[in-house]
Amino acid sequence: MVVGGGWRTGAERAWRTASCARPPSDKAGWGHEGNPSDRRRSAHGDRAQRLLPGPGRGRGRVGHRGRARRRLRRPPRGDVRPRDGGQAARDGAGPVGRPAAGVPHRRAPARRGHGAAARVHHDGGRQAGARPVGRGDAGRPGSGVLRAGGAADGGRADHRLGRHRPHRPRARDVRGRELRGRPRVHGQRHLRRPVPAGQRGRGRRGRGRPCAGVRRGAVRRDRPVTAPGAEPSVPEPPIPRYGSGALADLPPSVLASLGVPDAVNVLGLPPSPRVCVLLIDGLGWQLLKAHPDEAPFLNAMDGGPITSGFPATTVSSLGSLGTGAPPGAHGLLGVQVAIPGTGRLLNCLRWQDDSVVPEEFQPVPTVYERAAAAGVEVGYVALRQYRGTPLSRATARGARYHAADGLGQLVGRTELALRQGDRSFVTVYHADLDSTGHRYGTASADWRHQLRFMDMLAQQIAAVLPPGAALYVTADHGMVDPTERVDADTVPELRDGVALLGGDARARYVYSEPGAHDDVLAAWTALLGDRAWVVPRDEAVANGWFGPLGPGMPDRVGDVIAVPHADLAIVASEREPWLNRMVGMHGSLVPAEQLVPLLSTSRH
CATH class of the missing domain: 3.30.1360.180 (Gyrase A; domain 2)
Incomplete structure (x- = not known):
């Protein structure tokens, strides 16, 4: 619909033709309004005292007041509802098929420019109720009324992403009973429009002004409901499954599968002479399961979820994967932690404080040191930029570092490291999925494309495994996009x-x-x-x-x-x-x- 003129649907033209002109004067005033009926606007008082237009007094065309009007033929007294009702009318003569409440009443006229003219007074003989529209009509302040205790039907008018509010309420096509091709008979309250008038209809793409694709706030029905005066419900924090199903339980289980003495196989891994652990930074379990098309190989692998540990950060998880101990034991307790006795913070990713020695700040022996002491060839494959950093010294000491600058090199260095010696243990680390998620979010196309590369990486490493080798794919944490x-x-x-x-x-x-x-x-x-x-x-x-x-x-x-x-x-x-x-x-x-x-x- 074009506001103020232009194209309109057939139903909108019918509404304006049937409703917008005033009826002829009956030279009689109404006591409760104090005005003669030919100057009367919509009656907002006692509905039981309103009448339909009299016999032969149909509505004229829009903009033709004072001229000859088309007459809508009706049977005598057909405009007055009998108290006992009657048969429902469609194209024939007769009263409306619903008894009036109390006394007869009349239909309220419409005025040009009011969106409410397309939807008011369809309550039959009942008391008129508030319209389920969440805002006022154009040019008529205060006419939009919310239902008591809730939001408007369909939520707010501006809850659609990427669009502003419509310029005025848009009435969708009227359907239901008709009288000679015009809108449905007065009183059919149950035959309403499929959506409120202020909502967009189906099949109307591109209507509305472009805006930022961010929802202004949660729709009322999406928010948790709390009784007045009650304390908000706070869920219990889930505790990581240390000792039974956490990331810290994977390294000792791998050592046990390789035959390293005193290693506890908490996860029950099968014996294997060669093991590769691929750590994909930022690949949460829920994210993986939500993207089966982007990661078909990973989703087809055997396995399930384990817990990362608290806090769910790269620093803490690399510490747990490198030591086989929970964060409380190895001491890498987050990105920024206090240096006791100094009043300063240490950023464990950048590690710019030279006074903090990595081997002392993280004193727990690494699983690579333990495996090497047991005669296992140990390798660590990652980007060249991580070689020799303080965090690598704290979490990967004891392993032979294989620098790789791309996915192809990563696969090649992994195959080479796995084939060393009679037994081998290789950890492969890749961080691009995490960095993409931080920058663009997990809902972005960039993140999904990067996930496809990670799926390809896992598939290629699996293809170059030596005979008898096992591949375990895991991650350090998941990710969310808080708004x-x-x-x-x-x-x-x-x-x-x-x-x-x-x-x-x-x-x-x-x-x-x-x-x-x-x-x-x-x-x-x-x-x-x-x-x-x-x-x-x-x-x-x-x-x-x-x-x-x-x-x-x-x-x-x-x-x-x-x-x-x-x-x-x-x-x-x-x-x-x-x-x-x-x-x-x-x-x-x-x-x-x-x-x-x-x-x-x-x-x-």
Whole structure:
């Protein structure tokens, strides 16, 4: 429909023809309105005292007031409903098939420019109810009325991605009973339009002004409903399955399958002389299962999900994969952790503090050192840029590093490393899926294309496995794309009493100033308690979030820990501008970030 003129549907033209002109004067006023009926507008008072137009007084065409009008023939007194009802009329004479309530009533006229003219007063003899439209009609402030206790039918008019509100309510075609080709008979309340008038119809692409494809907010029916005065429901945090099904249980199980003494095969892996572990950074279990077309080979492999560990970050998971210990034991407890006794934070990815020695900061022996001591050839295949970095020294020491600059080299170096010696253990690490998700999000086409490359990488490595070798594919964490952000640098309540802010956007460590612990805990709980698990450090440690903690490890963790379980990221735009620019994030205890695949295949 073109607003103010132009093309209209047949039903819209029928409505305007049948409804927009005023009836002739009957020279009689209505006491409750105080105006003669020829000047009367829509009656909004007692519906029981309204009448249909009198016999022979049909509606004229739009814009032809005062001229000869077409007459709609009706039987005598056919405009007045008898109290006892009658047969439903379609093209024949007779009263409407619904008894009037109380006394006869008349149809309300329409005025040009009012979208409500296409949908008001179809309530028959009942009291008129509020129209289920979530906003007012064009040119008529206050006419749109919401139903009591809920949103309008179909949600808000602007909840469609990529479009603004329509310029005015658009009435869809009327269907139902008709009278000589005109709109349905007055009183057929159950025959309504299929959607409210303010909603877009099917088959109307491109109508509306382009806008940013971001939903302004959750539609009311998508939000959890909480009774007035009740506390919001907060789910219990799921604890990683340390000792039975966590990423930290994979390395000792691999060592046991290779015959390394004193290694515990927690996962029950079969014996094998050669093992390759492919770690795809950022490949969560739920993401993998949601993209079967992009990863057919991976989805066809045997296996299931295991838990990453807390926090669900690359630093902590590389520590667990390299040591076979949970984060609380190896001490790599997140991207940014406190250096005890210094009042400073250490970024474990960049590791720019030369005073912190990687071998001392992470003191647990690596599984590569244990395997090499048992006579197993150990290799680590990754990009050249990771060779000799502090994080590699902390998590992969004891392995022979094979640098690879592309996917082809990655497969070739892996095959070469697996064929060394009588027994071999090779770890392959690839990070592009994670970096793509951080930059563009897991819902982007870039991420899906990168997943196809990862599926191809796993397939090619499986194709070059030596006889008797086994391939295990896993990941360090999943990923989500949070749309809501709380900036700790701009909210005063989140800065008061805070000495350091560490961790990650989905797993925050808050280090309080002396004597401010209780106030910081109370402030963070008040602001974020319904969207995040906000707990003191002692509670998280006691509940097993990190697994068993080694000596001195609790001091690296914040006094207060805030872990979002909702669609939320806790950023710090001034201190961490690089993190604030990310789309995809991870670190929390929710399944989308905790569950990672453990898939296997072998060559006999």
